[in-house]
Amino acid sequence: MLPLNHTDTPPPAPLPAPPPALKLGQGGFKKVCRTEEDSPCPFPGLASGVLEMRVKExxxxxxxxxxxxxRMQGEKGGGGVNGGGLRQVVFTGSGRAVTKTITCAEIMKRKVGSLHQLTKLRYKGVKEVWESHEGGTSEMTVHRTVPSISILLSKDPLDPQEPGYQPPETLSALWEEKEGMDASQTACKRPLGPLPYSGFPDCKRVCLGEGGSVLPPR
Structure with a gap:
């Protein structure tokens, strides 16, 4: 029998390190094409001629x-009833463009005013084609599912029972809310300053001398 500490057998070879994970855009690939799947309009029954703004990244x-x-204000041949511009607009964006889509809708609401809003959220498929920086035939196709948002803004009333509906914001309500906040902040404020000792009859003033010794009151 061989002793337990026999060392003639070579140690096992170490396992090879796994290859580094490939990161698109940093591993020698660049995006050359991006296509989104067609999806039906989430707002059925819209009138013809509604302006649809597709927001990209x-x-x-x-x-x-x-x-x-x-177009909404009737400029540059926007048309509309009695030359007053279009009545409805839809902002749509997906993926990284969702935040920019919401920003556009909020700007429109403040610029035009008295707009009814209807918001729909969903998911949609996206196909991306990545190509190697080194050229050749090396490319890969990536399929993703990204969030998508569609916001309908209308000068005409919408169904308030529809999920995602928001009524128009009135300026008077905004001013009342701001004035209420200012009043509450003013009520919480009180003058700062040293409190007189007369307000505390049981309180005695203590004087400290050198080295922290307590001196008798004068």
Missing amino acids: GSKIRNLMGFAMA
Whole structure:
């Protein structure tokens, strides 16, 4: 029998390290194409000619709002009833463009005013094609599911029982809320300053001398 501490047998070879995870955009690949699946409009029964603004990740809010505001206010041939512009607009965005879509809708509500809002959330499929920086035929296709938001703003009343409905915000309500907040903050304030010793009859003033010794009151 061989002793227990026999060392003639070579130790097992170490396991190879796993390859580093490939990160798109940092592993030699760049996105060359992005397509979204077609999805039906989440607002059935809309009138014809409704303005639909598709917000992308790289879209500029200034350009989007310039075009949408001109159509809603009847400028640049926007048309509408009696030349008063369009009555409804839909902002749609998915993925990283969701935040920008909400920003566009909020700007429109404050610029135009008295707009009824209807919001719908859903998911949609996206296909991305990534290509190697080194060229050649090396490419990969990635399928993702991303959140999507659609916001309908209307000058005409909408069904208040519909999920996602928000009534128009009135300026008077905003002013009342602000005045109420200012009043509550003012009531909570009180003058600061040293309190007189006369307000505390049982309180005695203590004087400290050098080295922290307590001196008798004068």
